[in-house]
Amino acid sequence: MAETAYEKLSAKSREVQLVGDAQALLGWDQEVLLPKKAIAYRGEQMAWFSGWAHEQFVAPEVGDWIAEAESSCEGEQETANLREWRHSFDRATCLPKALVEEFAQAKVMAQASWAEAREKSEFEIFAPSLTRLIHLCREQAELWGYDDVLYDALIDRFERGTSSRQLSETLGDLRDKLVPIVEVATAKSGQALPWEGRDFPVEQQKAFNEEVARSIGFDFDAGRIDTAVHPFCSGMAPFDTRLTTRYDETDFRSSLFGVLHEAGHGLYEQGLNPEHWGQPIGNAVSLGIHESQSRLWENHVGRSRGFWEKWLPVAAQYFPTLTGVSVDEMYAAVNQAALSYIRVEADEVTYDLHILLRFEIEKAIFADELAVEDIPAAWNERFKQYFGLSVDDNSSGCLQDIHWSMGIFGYFPTYSLGNINAAHLAQAALDQNPEIAGQMDNGDYSGLLEWMRKKVHARGSILLPDYLIVEATGSPASSEALVNHLKSRYIRN
Amino acid sequence: MAETAYEKLSAKSREVQLVGDAQALLGWDQEVLLPKKAIAYRGEQMAWFSGWAHEQFVAPEVGDWIAEAESSCEGEQETANLREWRHSFDRATCLPKALVEEFAQAKVMAQASWAEAREKSEFEIFAPSLTRLIHLCREQAELWGYDDVLYDALIDRFERGTSSRQLSETLGDLRDKLVPIVEVATAKSGQALPWEGRDFPVEQQKAFNEEVARSIGFDFDAGRIDTAVHPFCSGMAPFDTRLTTRYDETDFRSSLFGVLHEAGHGLYEQGLNPEHWGQPIGNAVSLGIHESQSRLWENHVGRSRGFWEKWLPVAAQYFPTLTGVSVDEMYAAVNQAALSYIRVEADEVTYDLHILLRFEIEKAIFADELAVEDIPAAWNERFKQYFGLSVDDNSSGCLQDIHWSMGIFGYFPTYSLGNINAAHLAQAALDQNPEIAGQMDNGDYSGLLEWMRKKVHARGSILLPDYLIVEATGSPASSEALVNHLKSRYIRN
Numbered sequence A, B: 001m002a003e004t005a006y007e008k009l010s011a012k013s014r015e016v017q018l019v020g021d022a023q024a025l026l027g028w029d030q031e032v033l034l035p036k037k038a039i040a041y042r043g044e045q046m047a048w049f050s051g052w053a054h055e056q057f058v059a060p061e062v063g064d065w066i067a068e069a070e071s072s073c074e075g076e077q078e079t080a081n082l083r084e085w086r087h088s089f090d091r092a093t094c095l096p097k098a099l100v101e102e103f104a105q106a107k108v109m110a111q112a113s114w115a116e117a118r119e120k121s122e123f124e125i126f127a128p129s130l131t132r133l134i135h136l137c138r139e140q141a142e143l144w145g146y147d148d149v150l151y152d153a154l155i156d157r158f159e160r161g162t163s164s165r166q167l168s169e170t171l172g173d174l175r176d177k178l179v180p181i182v183e184v185a186t187a188k189s190g191q192a193l194p195w196e197g198r199d200f201p202v203e204q205q206k207a208f209n210e211e212v213a214r215s216i217g218f219d220f221d222a223g224r225i226d227t228a229v230h231p232f233c234s235g236m237a238p239f240d241t242r243l244t245t246r247y248d249e250t251d252f253r254s255s256l257f258g259v260l261h262e263a264g265h266g267l268y269e270q271g272l273n274p275e276h277w278g279q280p281i282g283n284a285v286s287l288g289i290h291e292s293q294s295r296l297w298e299n300h301v302g303r304s305r306g307f308w309e310k311w312l313p314v315a316a317q318y319f320p321t322l323t324g325v326s327v328d329e330m331y332a333a334v335n336q337a338a339l340s341y342i343r344v345e346a347d348e349v350t351y352d353l354h355i356l357l358r359f360e361i362e363k364a365i366f367a368d369e370l371a372v373e374d375i376p377a378a379w380n381e382r383f384k385q386y387f388g389l390s391v392d393d394n395s396s397g398c399l400q401d402i403h404w405s406m407g408i409f410g411y412f413p414t415y416s417l418g419n420i421n422a423a424h425l426a427q428a429a430l431d432q433n434p435e436i437a438g439q440m441d442n443g444d445y446s447g448l449l450e451w452m453r454k455k456v457h458a459r460g461s462i463l464l465p466d467y468l469i470v471e472a473t474g475s476p477a478s479s480e481a482l483v484n485h486l487k488s489r490y491i492r493n
Helices: A005-032 A036-058 A060-070 A076-093 A097-120 A123-144 A151-155 A164-188 A202-215 A253-271 A287-301 A305-318 A327-333 A351-366 A372-387 A413-432 A435-441 A446-455 A465-473 A480-490 B005-032 B036-058 B060-070 B076-093 B097-120 B123-144 B151-155 B164-188 B202-216 B253-271 B287-301 B305-318 B327-333 B351-366 B372-387 B413-432 B435-441 B446-455 B465-473 B480-490
Strands: A223-227 A233-237 A240-245 B223-227 B233-237 B240-245
Touching: A005 A036, A005 A060, A005 A076, A005 A233, A005 A240, A005 B005, A005 B036, A036 A060, A036 A076, A036 A097, A036 B005, A036 B233, A036 B240, A060 A076, A097 A123, A123 A151, A123 A351, A123 A372, A151 A164, A151 A351, A164 A351, A164 A413, A164 A480, A202 A223, A202 A253, A202 A305, A223 A253, A233 A253, A233 B036, A240 A253, A240 B036, A253 A287, A253 A446, A287 A413, A287 A446, A287 A465, A305 A327, A305 A435, A351 A372, A351 A413, A413 A435, A413 A446, A413 A465, A413 A480, A435 A446, A446 A465, B005 B036, B005 B060, B005 B076, B005 B233, B005 B240, B036 B060, B036 B076, B036 B097, B060 B076, B097 B123, B123 B151, B123 B351, B123 B372, B151 B164, B151 B351, B164 B351, B164 B413, B164 B480, B202 B223, B202 B253, B202 B305, B223 B253, B233 B253, B240 B253, B253 B287, B253 B446, B287 B413, B287 B446, B287 B465, B305 B327, B305 B435, B351 B372, B351 B413, B413 B435, B413 B446, B413 B465, B413 B480, B435 B446, B446 B465
Parallel strands: A223 A240, B223 B240
Antiparallel strands: A233 A240, B233 B240
16 A cells, blocks of 8 residues: 555654653653662663654655655645654754764763852853853754844744744833833732741642642643652653652642643643644644743632632641631732742742843854853843842852753743743633633633633644734734733732 | 674664663553553553564574674673574564564453453453464464473573473472471461551551661662552663562551562662673573572561561561560561462462462463363362362452463463572572571671672573572572471471
8 A cells, every 4th residue: 555755754753753752751750760870871772762763854765755745735734744844854954963963962061061060150160061062053053044143043943933033022022011010029029928837748738739730620640740859741642741840848839839830731731632643733832832831820820819719728728737828818928029049939020031131141142242251241240230139159140040051042032932922822711711710710720721722732733833822812922911910910919 | 993793783782772671661650650541652652662672683684693793702701692692583583573463462452351351250251362372372382493392482481491391390399398388387377467457557668668678788779669559670771670569558568578579689680780781691581580589588588587586676666566566476477378369469388389280281281281261170170189279260260360361371480480499599598608697687688699699690691590500509409498498487487
């Protein structure tokens, strides 16, 4: 039976996904369970899978199949799959193998030197590795090509279809509107927490988090929650989506909001069309859309007053220390805003300022306007300007994040896109289905989830992010909804 | 740089191991963590890995490399690797792909029909699948070839170098000596347990088991203990050996002896030479040797009086209900013997009678002396003869074990070889290093472990099982040491 070129591509794509999903389990296991001494061998295994996948993508017959299929493809789904296959193939094949290997090697070295630099707070230790990675990223970007500026080719790895110019407008506009909100929000935050002591046993936190995750729709027959140093979500197969969180026995908020955030990612993964698994359209479309789902459940749902009206009495059953705490006190406790040094600990109001700073630094690096050795000074100057704080310590400054040591540039802006998209989508869902608000006040999140399932999750990668947002909401994302949301939570209250 | 044929084989072998170890993680995860709905996809992944590995083994150039390397190989290790590569290659290539696939398919169907048959206790439901599997195993055995009887070719899958004739002698001899011990042991067992109620919280059991496992030498930086329905051990990489056990809150013995048994397997895995990983000689040599290590720590160490003199006070700290229990009472509680229906719950004295029964049935099947439809009657008749018990229910009789539904014939006898080898090795260790006995009474198991490390673990698959035993102990294994051990534990006491 003669297979068409499209069918051959589909079969190959599914095989690559099937094996890649095994690698995803290895990666998840490495973060959650792997015994200490087994790490080096796991590294060898991961490298084998990366090499195998790369070989599948760059095989010349794959290029032939794509060309043949393009000449006769029809329909929205086929067209979208071919768009993505073409994109992956072109990006993979234009890199010489030597460059791919050098980059892989450089990342391993850079992560080690970053870890040491961060521990000692000495940027100089990291600078040579960083210089090399930036050089290699530049080489790759030149080979991939770009329309406007080189940085665009890097952003494209994480957010298809956006550009440095577009991000500059979006994030610049957001910054102008954020500054006055930050001022008010940080001034009125800071009251003491309505609990103290080690009153949150881990087992109780686990049980409470699970009840909450279940209530927002996370399917435990198709997923799990485990413990890891860094919370993350891995959608490693259809019907296998795993979240992690971490526990603090003095404060349940850390694990709960970790779970709400990661369960948001998880709901997206669980809502992808399983019939499309193994095709590009069966995957999440971008980081900016993925982050919109995590932020939606973490911030728009989990930090709302309605949420705590419903869940505070339940929480008090798991944690007797919360008996007597009022909804107002709890609402304040989960919405404290403060100017602070560390991005991953930042609140909803100040978070995007952290991103803006990184975006501007990256933009300057790849425009050849900022030399590596000048990064700490540029960082600290901007930090003073945005946060009013002096950075005494590069570990709390430009060395705090792991991303650059992993060769990841152009990733940070997607966090802010996530915040913007979350608010924009939430607003559209409520505008289109006003009954959702009332449902949520009764602890029923099914209306909101259903809207996201239909408009976002099930659409997978059929549309590129900007088009997906317009299709779902009727308008392009702007910071308006996010700003309104923050104003109503921090100013009008 | 020209590689020799031996180097090419080594590289291929290591690659197959590296990828096979990823499959091992998928298999472990399936038993321990996998969400319910994800099982079908996991099955597809497992099949991909099996297919990939088979392709690596049967490639014609592998045969060429083996032939070339055989003409010039030198030294114990090279010779042993080539012996194993040749064996795997010949066994893999003489099977037509259609037969491999039909067998894989038949196993899936058979497991489902066995599960249903067992649930309903209706042998007829399983009979057609079993007939098909036996037929396919016979076909494979004919292609593999054998010297004496067809059953030998099946046994070879699990215990290289042994035969049906040799096993008949060994197990027949064991049976004759066991019968009088069983009589005495089962007559004097049966006193009530010195505890009752749900006094063994899972978290306490975990902590106690971990302390015990650590004390016998299990390395938690290179391994873990998790929870699963069926206790097992998976050595899935150098420095990554994972055990599972299960918990009963009314009785700590179930999880503890599960851990001691599986940690015995785990110590073997952790004691393999990591420099040989990826070569055949870096693997455990056979099931009969593997089981000797699990039985050693479970029975010879864990059920000894000396062990409980040391560990009873510690156990009482974890489980206050044990306060006041005497060493005699505990020793009796961990050494109860009884004639019973279920193999996996059988004690050390009666266990081998269960194996003997299965061995005789399998032998008769593959000698064409027993038709599938007559299996229940043959089973029940023999059970009455060996155990004095009538089987009213095939679920407690010939349907109790999963092995046949997995197409596994010739596996059961290795359990008894394990018991025989365990006693024989333990005896040799004590004869050669008499100080080990005193060390163990003080809770120091390092002498015993060191002996096993050197004589068994580090030797991997360099020698076939019979030769390994002779090298380690100076004599072939016989049931003498096992019989003496059981007599001293159950008769003289």
